[in-house]
Amino acid sequence: PQSFRRLEYRPPVYTFDQVELDIALDPARTIVKSKIEVIPGKSFEPGAPLVLAGQELEFVSLRINGEAHRHFELTPEALTIRSLPNEGKDQFVLEIICICVPEKNTTLMGLYVSNGNFFTQCEAEGFRKITYFLDRPDVMARYRVTLQAREAECPVLLSNGNLLKEEKLPNGWHSATWEDPFPKPSYLFALVAGKLECIEETITTSSGAKKLLQIWVEPHDLKKTRHAMDSLIASIHWDEKRFGLELDLERFMIVAVSDFNMGAMENKGLNIFNTKFVLAQPETATDADFANIESVVAHEYFHNWTGNRVTCQDWFQLSLKEGLTVFRDQEFSADQMGSESGRAVKRIEDVRLLRQLQFPEDAGPMAHPIRPDEYQEINNFYTVTVYEKGSEVVRMYQTLLGRDGFRKGMDLYFKLHDGQAVTCDDFLAAMADANGKDLTQFRNWYSQAGTPRVKVEEMYDPAKKQYHLMLTQSCAPTPAQPEKKPFHIPLKMRLITSANDLPEQLLGLTEPTQSWTFDNIAERPVLSINRNFSAPIHLDFEQSEADLLSLLSSDDDPFNRWEAGQKLAMQMILNNRLPDAALMNAYRNLLLDPELDPAFKELALTLPAESYLYEQCSSVDPQQIFTARRAFRREIAKQLQLEWAALYQQNQTPGPFKSDAQDSGKRALKNLALSMLLEADPKIWAPMAINQYQIADNMTDRYAAFAALVIHGAKGANDCLNDFFSRFANDTLVIDKWFALQSSRPPVDGLESTLADVKRLREHPAFKLNNPNRARSVIHAFCANNPASFHQADGSGYAFWAESVLALDPINPQVAARLARALDRWRLFAQPYQSQMKAALERVAACPTLSPDVREVIGKALG
Numbered sequence: 001p002q003s004f005r006r007l008e009y010r011p012p013v014y015t016f017d018q019v020e021l022d023i024a025l026d027p028a029r030t031i032v033k034s035k036i037e038v039i040p041g042k043s044f045e046p047g048a049p050l051v052l053a054g055q056e057l058e059f060v061s062l063r064i065n066g067e068a069h070r071h072f073e074l075t076p077e078a079l080t081i082r083s084l085p086n087e088g089k090d091q092f093v094l095e096i097i098c099i100c101v102p103e104k105n106t107t108l109m110g111l112y113v114s115n116g117n118f119f120t121q122c123e124a125e126g127f128r129k130i131t132y133f134l135d136r137p138d139v140m141a142r143y144r145v146t147l148q149a150r151e152a153e154c155p156v157l158l159s160n161g162n163l164l165k166e167e168k169l170p171n172g173w174h175s176a177t178w179e180d181p182f183p184k185p186s187y188l189f190a191l192v193a194g195k196l197e198c199i200e201e202t203i204t205t206s207s208g209a210k211k212l213l214q215i216w217v218e219p220h221d222l223k224k225t226r227h228a229m230d231s232l233i234a235s236i237h238w239d240e241k242r243f244g245l246e247l248d249l250e251r252f253m254i255v256a257v258s259d260f261n262m263g264a265m266e267n268k269g270l271n272i273f274n275t276k277f278v279l280a281q282p283e284t285a286t287d288a289d290f291a292n293i294e295s296v297v298a299h300e301y302f303h304n305w306t307g308n309r310v311t312c313q314d315w316f317q318l319s320l321k322e323g324l325t326v327f328r329d330q331e332f333s334a335d336q337m338g339s340e341s342g343r344a345v346k347r348i349e350d351v352r353l354l355r356q357l358q359f360p361e362d363a364g365p366m367a368h369p370i371r372p373d374e375y376q377e378i379n380n381f382y383t384v385t386v387y388e389k390g391s392e393v394v395r396m397y398q399t400l401l402g403r404d405g406f407r408k409g410m411d412l413y414f415k416l417h418d419g420q421a422v423t424c425d426d427f428l429a430a431m432a433d434a435n436g437k438d439l440t441q442f443r444n445w446y447s448q449a450g451t452p453r454v455k456v457e458e459m460y461d462p463a464k465k466q467y468h469l470m471l472t473q474s475c476a477p478t479p480a481q482p483e484k485k486p487f488h489i490p491l492k493m494r495l496i497t498s499a500n501d502l503p504e505q506l507l508g509l510t511e512p513t514q515s516w517t518f519d520n521i522a523e524r525p526v527l528s529i530n531r532n533f534s535a536p537i538h539l540d541f542e543q544s545e546a547d548l549l550s551l552l553s554s555d556d557d558p559f560n561r562w563e564a565g566q567k568l569a570m571q572m573i574l575n576n577r578l579p580d581a582a583l584m585n586a587y588r589n590l591l592l593d594p595e596l597d598p599a600f601k602e603l604a605l606t607l608p609a610e611s612y613l614y615e616q617c618s619s620v621d622p623q624q625i626f627t628a629r630r631a632f633r634r635e636i637a638k639q640l641q642l643e644w645a646a647l648y649q650q651n652q653t654p655g656p657f658k659s660d661a662q663d664s665g666k667r668a669l670k671n672l673a674l675s676m677l678l679e680a681d682p683k684i685w686a687p688m689a690i691n692q693y694q695i696a697d698n699m700t701d702r703y704a705a706f707a708a709l710v711i712h713g714a715k716g717a718n719d720c721l722n723d724f725f726s727r728f729a730n731d732t733l734v735i736d737k738w739f740a741l742q743s744s745r746p747p748v749d750g751l752e753s754t755l756a757d758v759k760r761l762r763e764h765p766a767f768k769l770n771n772p773n774r775a776r777s778v779i780h781a782f783c784a785n786n787p788a789s790f791h792q793a794d795g796s797g798y799a800f801w802a803e804s805v806l807a808l809d810p811i812n813p814q815v816a817a818r819l820a821r822a823l824d825r826w827r828l829f830a831q832p833y834q835s836q837m838k839a840a841l842e843r844v845a846a847c848p849t850l851s852p853d854v855r856e857v858i859g860k861a862l863g
């Protein structure tokens with residue numbers, strides 16, 4: 001398979017200035033005419049051919065400076081044009097006509113049809129499926145786009161930028177012309193056409209300019225757009241306030257589409273979203289959905305500066321825009337929580353996700369630095385490493401430089417690079433230069449994969465009243481990186497004593513081993529280190545249970561308070577122990593503490609995920625871990641049954657539904673209490689869950705009750721399943737939840753296996769393999785979110801996985817490749833699981849027609 005390497009980057013030979021597109025939309029035969037001003041690029045040499053990327057296109061004609069041109073070659077991937085006027089030294093005008101077939105396009109890259117409407121997805125390399133082009137992010141051009149379609153079928157015609165004109169054409173056709181004043185790479189191009197309606201608002205931005213905001217959806221979804229609009233407005237104001245960044249277009253549009261490979265896409269002025277991240281009403285969306293919508297809307301909006309105004313030189317630099325934009329959306333969401341404890345809750349959620357998903361990636365066969373050096377298929381590198389670890393790396397700049405220093409770095413970055421396609425080095429240099437800091441060693445975070453480990457050793461000398469701390473860092477080998485250089489690791493720490501008078505400090509761990517001595521420490525302190533998760537590392541610290549309990553009950557850093565509880569639970573679960581009296585007491589006190597945020601209590605009483613527990617083992621027995629974790633949970637459920645019952649009553653949220661941090665935190669705790677009660681005794685508590693299911697006025701409560709019944713195999717679960725389906729039969733996103741809940745149900749004694757259910761669900765009339773959300777709600781939910789059902793000793797889960805990857809791949813390689821990742825960590829598992837997984841991987845590898853996407857994932861897993 002072909003690999004692309006970061007160090008092989010060459011600037012473009014030619015580049016584009018002005019691009020005119022004329023697109024006549026027809027599902028069976030869309031005619032694309034382009035007229036492009038071509039000029040020499042940075043690597044230009046006289047006589048060099050112009051090589052344009054193109055895929056799955058029917059070529060019609062080529063003209064240069066108005067004349068038919070015959071000197072070209074066509075392959076399935078490229079159009080190579082030779083004998084350019086004056087050896088290409090002068091600007092010339094290239095005109096190409098080609099045809100594509102949107103209705104046949106199931107990959108959802110390029111131009112495709114969803115529910116009868118047209119949409120595009122061009123990042124990373126989808127534009128080449130629309131026309132022949134220099135489809136690379138360092139070619140930035142100005143676009144003027146005319147869309148034509150039959151008015152009856154496509155009354156709405158949208159593209160990037162500002163609307164210039166609309167015209168009636170003969171035979172029931174019409175057209176709209178859009179112009180984007182900002183130069184952009186092709187991956188930010190978008191068009192949307194069809195029967196859509198919008199809500200709109202006009203806002204005034206910081207400079208006093210009026211801007212039109214629109215959210216376009218299918219007509220029946222209009223009533224579900226308010227929350228997305230509020231989120232957009234809040235994002236616009238936040239970016240002005242926190243970073244001084246203003247919306248630069250007269251109009252900003254969001255469009256929702258139900259067939260979409262990922263969450264959303266930041267096309268300039270025309271963001272296209274998976275419906276899942278736009279549509280919400282209390283009756284149909286959970287608190288988690290509301291929060292996700294807010295953060296994805298913010299994320300795509302923030303890309304307007306971090307990604308669009310300043311873009312990436314090449315795809316190896318993806319984290320330049322993604323890590324930074326995730327950091328920005330995390331900070332935004334934290335601020336939206338409205339309190340310090342809310343910010344901590346958001347931080348815990350983000351770290352939990354990082355450790356559940358990114359740590360395994362960083363320890364597996366697909367491990368790569370946040371700036372990868374090699375890829376076969378770029379779509380495989382939109383990873384939790386590039387995004388979430390990338391965000392942690394950006395956060396470390398802020399930790400090292402302070403908020404003001406970070407802002408100075410951002411200001412310099414925009415001052416130097418607005419309108420350019422740049423690299424991660426440029427970002428680092430802006431941060432360093434704006435603050436007069438040497439960040440040379442910090443670069444290792446960009447070049448080295450793997451999660452660093454920091455070993456903590458401490459010693460207290462009561463005679464000298466000295467505390468000694470020794471930190472040792474290491475990082476396990478990852479593919480192509482046997483040896484690692486030391487990282488610059490910022491560690492927030494505090495020594496906690498009964499006087500409670502020592503301040504928080506920031507330690508910079510830069511050497512392999514480093515020691516610190518703290519004087520005048522009156523008594524043996526309890527160490528609180530890596531506070532607020534200041535660095536994305538593993539801590540190897542054999543802290544006593546007594547110290548962990550003390551942190552759990554009183555660390556003033558909420559993250560480490562939570563972390564102490566997680567560590568205690570993790571150690572006990574992995575040692576097959578049940579919670580002891582001391583831990584139970586700590587849990588009880590925490591739950592009863594009136595000062596603590598309900599959302600924090602919910603997080604503190606939620607056990608570490610199985611996927612995180614796996615990473616602590618050298619040989620994983622998934623059934624054993626499931627059983628130990630479940631027994632541990634049941635013990636907490638049973639011993640605190642009275643407390644759970646009280647919390648259930650105390651955390652009701654009467655009055656009209658609000659998706660704010662306070663109410664959603666209460667609902668989270670109340671619904672954890674409900675689930676714990678069913679864990680303790682489904683017979684007694686099922687009626688309360690059924691009642692909640694029936695009277696709920698919002699999806700959070702209805703779904704939580706439903707899920708608790710299904711997960712605990714309670715009586716009444718089946719009635720709920722039937723009721724839920726018929727109640728929401730017309731709401732695709734809610735039906736996705738119905739599928740996903742059944743596929744992610746862990747094993748229940750006395751019930752048939754979840755795999756049997758999943759196989760039935762695949763035959764359900766409402767199941768569609770072509771629709772990514774629906775496919776994910778059944779297949780990915782089972783293979784990636786239901787470890788105890790998936791990892792069966794007889795390999796039946798893995799066989800289902802292999803069949804599903806092979807079935808999805810010819811339809812949609814990106815969705816298939818995502819699923820293929822589910823077996824990444826096969827080498828970590830004990831027998832017989834390991835051999836069974838290997839056999840399933842080999843079965844997929846044997847397919848001769850695999851997409852490059854799946855081929856890369858499977859090849860690296862077996863490699």
Ligand code: B3K
Pocket residue numbers: 123124262264265266299300303322379382
């Ligand atoms: N930039 C897009 C992701 C595109 C994925 C292409 N396979 C969404 C985002 O990160 O905002």
Ligand code: ZN
Pocket residue numbers: 299303321322325
């Ligand atoms: Zn992004």
